[in-house]
Amino acid sequence: MKKYILLSLLSFVFWVTNAQKSDIAPQDLNGIRAIGSPANPKVKMAWDSYHDYAQVTQLGRDLVKAYPNLVKMESVGKSYEGRDIWVLTISDFNSGEVENKPGFYIDGGIHANEMQGVEVAMYTAWYLAESFQTIKFINTLLKEKVFYIVMTISPDGRENFIYKSNNSNTSRSGMRPFDNDGDGLVNEDKLDDLDNDGHIVMMRRKSKTGRWKVDTKYPTRMYQVKGDEIGEYEMLGYEGVDNDKDGLVNEDLIGTYDPNRDWGWNWQPNYVQNGALFYPGTLPETRAIKAFIVNHPNIAGAQSYHNFGGMFLRGPGAAEDDALFSSQDIEVYDNIGKLGEKMIPGYNYFVIHKDLYTVYGGEIDFLSLTRGIFTFSNELMTSYKLFNQKSTAGRWDNDEFNEFDKYLLFGDGYLEWKTFNHPQFGDIEIGGPKKNYIRNHPGFMIQEDAHRNMAFSLYHAYQTPKLEIIGIETEKLSGDLVAVTATVMNTRIIPTHSLHDVKNKIERPNYISLTGSAVVAGMTVQNEDLNLFTEQKFTPETIAVPNIEGMGNVKVRWIVKGNPSGATVKVSSAKGGTVSDKIK
Ligand SMILES: [Ca+2]
Ligand SMILES: [Ca+2]
Ligand SMILES: [Ca+2]
Ligand SMILES: [Ca+2]
Ligand SMILES: [Zn+2]
Numbered sequence: 156m157k158k159y160i161l162l163s164l165l166s167f168v169f170w171v172t173n174a175q176k177s178d179i180a181p182q183d184l185n186g187i188r189a190i191g192s193p194a195n196p197k198v199k200m201a202w203d204s205y206h207d208y209a210q211v212t213q214l215g216r217d218l219v220k221a222y223p224n225l226v227k228m229e230s231v232g233k234s235y236e237g238r239d240i241w242v243l244t245i246s247d248f249n250s251g252e253v254e255n256k257p258g259f260y261i262d263g264g265i266h267a268n269e270m271q272g273v274e275v276a277m278y279t280a281w282y283l284a285e286s287f288q289t290i291k292f293i294n295t296l297l298k299e300k301v302f303y304i305v306m307t308i309s310p311d312g313r314e315n316f317i318y319k320s321n322n323s324n325t326s327r328s329g330m331r332p333f334d335n336d337g338d339g340l341v342n343e344d345k346l347d348d349l350d351n352d353g354h355i356v357m358m359r360r361k362s363k364t365g366r367w368k369v370d371t372k373y374p375t376r377m378y379q380v381k382g383d384e385i386g387e388y389e390m391l392g393y394e395g396v397d398n399d400k401d402g403l404v405n406e407d408l409i410g411t412y413d414p415n416r417d418w419g420w421n422w423q424p425n426y427v428q429n430g431a432l433f434y435p436g437t438l439p440e441t442r443a444i445k446a447f448i449v450n451h452p453n454i455a456g457a458q459s460y461h462n463f464g465g466m467f468l469r470g471p472g473a474a475e476d477d478a479l480f481s482s483q484d485i486e487v488y489d490n491i492g493k494l495g496e497k498m499i500p501g502y503n504y505f506v507i508h509k510d511l512y513t514v515y516g517g518e519i520d521f522l523s524l525t526r527g528i529f530t531f532s533n534e535l536m537t538s539y540k541l542f543n544q545k546s547t548a549g550r551w552d553n554d555e556f557n558e559f560d561k562y563l564l565f566g567d568g569y570l571e572w573k574t575f576n577h578p579q580f581g582d583i584e585i586g587g588p589k590k591n592y593i594r595n596h597p598g599f600m601i602q603e604d605a606h607r608n609m610a611f612s613l614y615h616a617y618q619t620p621k622l623e624i625i626g627i628e629t630e631k632l633s634g635d636l637v638a639v640t641a642t643v644m645n646t647r648i649i650p651t652h653s654l655h656d657v658k659n660k661i662e663r664p665n666y667i668s669l670t671g672s673a674v675v676a677g678m679t680v681q682n683e684d685l686n687l688f689t690e691q692k693f694t695p696e697t698i699a700v701p702n703i704e705g706m707g708n709v710k711v712r713w714i715v716k717g718n719p720s721g722a723t724v725k726v727s728s729a730k731g732g733t734v735s736d737k738i739k
Pocket of ligand 2: 348
C-alpha cells in the first residue's frame with residue numbers, strides 16, 4: 156500500500172514537472188487568462204505605476220534570465236551622469252541571425268518628464284517575451300523580425316523627475332549644466348520646493364489688480380478673468396525664490412536644453428531652435444543612439460514615444476523638408492497612421508510641422524531623413540481619454556482634468572492651496588496639479604494605453620518588408636544556355652527603401668544573386684511581355700535592385716551555361732532581410 160502511494164505520488168510529481176516543461180503553462184489554457192494577456196508571466200509586473208532606473212534595469216535583467224533565447228541586454232553608452240543606456244534586443248534567436256532580420260527600433264522618454272513613453276517601451280518588451288509561446292502572431296513576429304528597445308533614452312532626467320522636486324514640465328532634458336541667463340553661473344537659480352513635498356506647484360497672491368479668480372466648482376483651479384470681470388489674485392509662477400538676487404526667479408534651472416533638438420538633420424543653433432546645444436550630437440545620450448542606429452542598417456521602422464496630445468506624428472519637423480516626403484512614401488505612412496486612429500480612439504495622425512510645431516534637429520527627422528527609416532512618434536495621453544470625448548478647450552484651459560480628478564481620482568491629482576511666507580513675495584499661497592498629473596496617465600490607465608500603443612507599433616513592425624521568392628523558372632535556350640528567371644515579392648506595405656532613400660542612396664541596394672551555376676549574363680526584367688530588360692554587365696551573378704516596393708515585386712533573369720538545377724537564388728536586403736531558394 157505504501158509503495159502504491161509513493162508510486163502515485165512520484166507519477167504526480169512527474170506530471171507536474173512535465174506540465175511545467177510544456178510551452179504553455181496550464182493556467183494559461185483557460186479560466187483565469189484574459190484574452191490577449193499573459194496570465195502567468197515568468198516576470199511579474201504591475202503596470203499601474205512608473206518605474207525608476209533601477210526597476211527599468213531590473214526588468215531587462217529579469218527578461219534576459221527568463222527568456223535567454225528571446226532577449227539580450229546591452230549598454231549602448233553612458234548618460235551624462237554615467238548611467239548605462241540599455242537596449243534590449245528581442246527576437247527568436249533560434250530562427251536565423253538577428254542582423255539578417257528586418258529591425259524595429261523603439262525608445263521612450265527622451266523628454267524625461269514624459270514618463271509613460273518608458274512604460275510603453277517596457278510593456279512592449281515584456282509582452283513580446285511573455286506572449287511568444289501563447290500568441291501565434293507574436294511567435295511569428297519574433298521569428299521574422301528583431302526589436303531593439305531602448306526603454307529609457309534619458310535616464311538621468313527620469314531619476315531627477317522621480318526623486319527630486321519638479322513640476323509636470325521639468326525635467327524635460329538631461330542633467331548637463333548650462334548657463335541659461337548668460338550670467339556666468341550654472342544652475343544658480345533653480346525651482347525651490349518651498350514646502351518640500353516633491354511637487355513644484357503654483358504661487359499666487361491676493362491682489363486687487365490681479366486678473367485671476369478661484370473656480371468655485373473646483374477650488375484648486377484658477378481661471379483668468381475676461382472683459383470687465385474683477386480678479387482676486389495675481390499668479391507668481393512656479394514655486395521659487397530669487398536665489399542669486401538678480402531680479403529674476405527660477406531663471407537658471409537644471410537642464411533646460413532639449414535632447415530632441417540635438418540630432419543631425421536640419422539642425423539649427425539655439426537662436427533659431429530654442430533648446431539646441433552647440434552642434435548636432437552635443438549630448439552623450441544622442442551620440443550613443445546615433446551610433447547604434449547607424450550600426451544597425453537592418454532597422455526598417457522606428458517609434459519614439461513622447462507625451463502629450465494623443466498623436467501619431469510623422470516627419471518632417473520643418474516645412475522646407477516637405478518635398479522630401481514623396482507621395483509614394485506618404486502613402487505608406489497614411490496606411491499605418493490611419494489604422495492607428497482606429498486602434499487608439501482619441502489619437503490623431505498628424506505631421507509634426509503642420510499640426511504640432513516646427514522642430515529642427517529632431518530625432519524623428521534623423522531617423523526618417525538621415526537613415527531612411529519609416530518612423531512614427533506617438534504623443535501619449537490626451538484629454539480625450541478622460542471621458543472618451545473630444546475636449547472643447549486646451550489642456551490647461553479646460554476643467555475636465557479637475558472634474559476627472561474629483562470623480563475618478565478622488566482628489567489625488569491636485570494639492571490644495573496653502574499659505575506660505577515667501578522671502579520676496581511676502582504672504583502667498585501655493586497649490587495646483589501634482590507633477591505626475593495632467594501629462595502622465597493616472598495609474599489605472601497606463602496599461603490599456605501601453606497595450607494600444609504597443610499594438611500600433613507591432614502593426615508598424617509587421618509591415619516592415621518581407622521578401623519571398625515566389626517563383627524560379629528555367630527555360631532552355633539554344634546550345635547549352637538556360638534562362639533562369641526569379642520573381643521576388645515584398646508581401647508587406649513598407650518598401651525595402653523609401654523613395655527618399657533611393658534618391659539619396661542612403662542604404663545599399665538589394666542584391667539578388669545566383670550561385671552554383673555558370674552565369675553568362677544577368678538582367679532585371681522590366682517588361683516580360685514586351686521583352687524589355689536592363690542588363691547588368693558588371694558582376695552579372697549579383698543583380699543590384701534599388702528598391703522592392705511595398706506589395707510589389709521584381710523579376711531578375713540570368714543566362715547560364717549548363718543545367719542550373721541545385722543552384723541557389725539568394726535575396727539580401729539591408730532592411731528586408733535575407734531569403735534563399737534552390738533551383739529544382
Ligand atoms: Ca546662469
Ligand atoms: Ca511644493
Ligand atoms: Ca541668474
Ligand atoms: Ca535669480
Ligand atoms: Zn516630448
